[in-house]
């Protein structure tokens with residue numbers, strides 16, 4: 004070999020090698036999908052067999068490991084039909100379609116629910132997925148009415164949709180007149196969809212304004228996020244920036260950060276406004292670069308539990324919940340968001356988000372998190388945290404952890420097939 008040829012081989016290796024290492028080698032996506040969807044089919048077949056009251060939706064487990072059900076007014080109602088839609092999307096087996104249709108239909112009354120902001124979660128994950136997958140036009144008026152109900156909670160003075168009705172903080176010391184939580188970013192997708200369908204911009208205009216207000220008042224300088232912002236509804240002034248489910252007002256509740264990453268990614272997809280993309284990326288970087296994020300990328304339920312400078316206003320006992328619980332639901336929804344965010348990001352960030360999401364779903368598909376069939380109240384994932392301050396749903400399955408895990412897996416498959 005001539006000297007020149009040797010040099011060109013050398014240079015080629017130097018330049019091409021980083022390209023191959025940019026994406027983590029993650030094997031055949033189908034292997035993980037087959038494994039998890041097999042568990043889903045077994046678990047959910049049993050869940051369907053025993054869940055005969057269509058007004059009661061599976062949410063988590065009781066202390067003795069039985070499935071715990073909630074009425075259709077609960078914020079989690081959309082996730083069970085949504086998970087069934089995802090199993091149908093994967094299997095194309097009609098029995099899953101009819102199960103998804105049945106559990107979607109019994110949520111119908113919620114289209115008129117104006118009592119909280121969660122109607123986006125409830126109706127878009129059920130009816131929205133149903134429409135996306137089947138194009139059943141009967142679902143459209145329900146989605147339109149749901150969006151109408153959601154925007155009744157919008158205040159032009161505040162520039163946001165009110166999440167909850169007037170209430171007190173957990174310690175009873177603060178009145179929140181117009182509370183808005185970061186989770187509310189997840190309800191905006193419904194509004195974009197309905198504007199597109201009806202050609203009426205009112206819904207998307209409200210969604211954009213809500214996202215701008217959230218960007219301004221929920222985010223800290225380092226792109227971590229407050230769980231709750233309370234406004235003066237007559238002036239729009241920010242009165243409080245606090246938490247409900249996090250460790251302390253200034254800490255980072257993991258699921259809240261996940262809702263933000265996911266929500267701003269969705270708003271970017273619908274607007275192509277770069278401000279929302281940058282916000283989603285910076286929130287994702289906060290999450291992924293945090294020194295307290297474990298190697299396997301499944302976060303503790305809050306990034307700052309028991310640390311100096313973070314003062315809980317609840318009966319925190321460091322000897323309990325030791326070791327600190329991880330939250331599989333935060334991991335699952337963040338993985339799903341990161342897969343989508345990777346498609347809007349270039350080079351370094353694309354690889355960073357994709358690799359982190361692959362890392363998360365592989366961890367969740369391992370024995371620490373994936374349930375053995377016949378256990379875990381027939382949910383798929385173990386080890387989420389619902390509400391640590393209330394010692395509620397700790398190291399428990401949560402229906403929304405399942406939903407976002409299945410969604411993340413389907414996004415992984417679509418990405419690898421060039422369909423996302």
Ligand code: GLY
Nearest residue numbers: 078186248258389
């Ligand atoms: N949206 C309520 C929660 O994340 O727990």
